[in-house]
Amino acid sequence: MSVPKVVFVLGPPGAGKGTQCQKIVEKYGYVHLSAGDLLREERAKPGSQFGELIENYIREGKIVPVEITCSLLEKAMESSGKEKFLIDGFPRSQNNLDGWNNTVAKRVKLLFVLYFDCPLETCTERCLARGAAGSGRSDDNVESLNKRVQTFLSETDPIIQHYKKLNLVETVDATKPAEQVFQSVSDIFDKIEA
Ligand code: C5P
Ligand code: MG
Numbered sequence: 001m002s003v004p005k006v007v008f009v010l011g012p013p014g015a016g017k018g019t020q021c022q023k024i025v026e027k028y029g030y031v032h033l034s035a036g037d038l039l040r041e042e043r044a045k046p047g048s049q050f051g052e053l054i055e056n057y058i059r060e061g062k063i064v065p066v067e068i069t070c071s072l073l074e075k076a077m078e079s080s081g082k083e084k085f086l087i088d089g090f091p092r093s094q095n096n097l098d099g100w101n102n103t104v105a106k107r108v109k110l111l112f113v114l115y116f117d118c119p120l121e122t123c124t125e126r127c128l129a130r131g132a133a134g135s136g137r138s139d140d141n142v143e144s145l146n147k148r149v150q151t152f153l154s155e156t157d158p159i160i161q162h163y164k165k166l167n168l169v170e171t172v173d174a175t176k177p178a179e180q181v182f183q184s185v186s187d188i189f190d191k192i193e194a
Contacts, residue, residue, distance in 0.1 A: 007112060012118060013139075093155040
């Protein structure tokens with residue numbers, strides 16, 4: 001069996017990570033694993049040992065301890081039986097990065113980090129619109145969003161800078177409409193797949 005390939009997908013909340021990942025799945029056949037979605041699924045499981053902890057972290061816009069997130073990612077990778085993964089919303093903090101590097105990193109190849117660059121005001125507006133349209137997310141409100149943005153700046157941005165130093169970041173301007181953003185995304189994946 002060949003070594004599984006991973007692309008990390010990062011960007012502020014509301015940058016369009018999920019939307020673009022869906023399109024990448026359709027065109028390039030990756031498996032989309034959203035750390036946030038996996039945490040929300042785990043939270044929703046009746047009797048989950050971590051349900052309450054996860055809900056508290058999500059509402060506060062804080063990053064859940066990596067042992068939980070990494071094991072959810074690993075389980076999802078294994079049970080997919082596939083070899084190309086988009087890991088969306090991870091690693092979001094130094095703790096996420098350390099936990100990954102000490103475990104899964106040794107068994108996979110990180111291709112690059114796809115970074116959706118978008119002004120924070122635009123991102124916040126998008127999340128609030130998503131909340132108003134009935135996303136049902138307990139963190140698409142002004143209080144949680146302010147915290148999520150702070151967490152992005154203080155915890156996630158340094159991770160993006162870390163990968164930039166390693167020359168592993170592909171940056172996409174995520175302010176444009178989704179179809180145009182996907183043009184830029186496709187240019188990057190066409191290059192990789194070629
Ligand atoms: O990526 P998404 O916006 O869906 O993430 C929602 C929330 O899930 C984050 O604000 C955070 O509380 C939690 N999360 C986390 N660790 C990750 C990804 C998401 O704790 N790596
Ligand atoms: Mg998402």
